[in-house]
Amino acid sequence: MDAAVIQQARACLTQKSEFSSTCSVPQVLDQIGSKWAILIIYALSQGTKRYSQLQQLIEGISPKMLIQNLRKLEICGLVQRVVHPVVPPQVDYSLTSLGETLVDPLAMLYVWAEKHVHELNHAEAPNKQG
Numbered sequence: 516m517d518a519a520v521i522q523q524a525r526a527c528l529t530q531k532s533e534f535s536s537t538c539s540v541p542q543v544l545d546q547i548g549s550k551w552a553i554l555i556i557y558a559l560s561q562g563t564k565r566y567s568q569l570q571q572l573i574e575g576i577s578p579k580m581l582i583q584n585l586r587k588l589e590i591c592g593l594v595q596r597v598v599h600p601v602v603p604p605q606v607d608y609s610l611t612s613l614g615e616t617l618v619d620p621l622a623m624l625y626v627w628a629e630k631h632v633h634e635l636n637h638a639e640a641p642n643k644q645g
Contacts, residue, residue, distance in 0.1 A: 563609040
């Protein structure tokens with residue numbers, strides 16, 4: 516994202532007079548905000564993957580959670596599922612053009628998280644003790 520887009524986004528936030536749980540952001544986060552959905556989008560940003568490849572790439576995800584999140588992302592138009600007519604069935608998953616628009620913002624979140632995870636963990640530690 517370029518500086519103009521970031522400046523525009525910040526201006527939008529500073530102009531808001533109130534924040535509501537019914538505004539667009541919480542609605543979107545409800546669709547894409549789970550840790551599994553974000554990790555699936557990260558994995559698919561590398562290109563088309565099969566179910567087994569996603570399961571190997573996304574550490575700790577259960578088969579049930581992978582299927583549920585893939586279906587949810589497909590329903591909201593972020594992921595495309597292609598079933599090839601072969602035996603056994605071969606299914607490919609990829610990001611749609613809408614899903615591709617999430618890659619840059621989520622990449623920025625990834626970079627931010629990598630940079631600040633230790634600070635967040637350090638700030639959380641005293642609260643766990645007491």
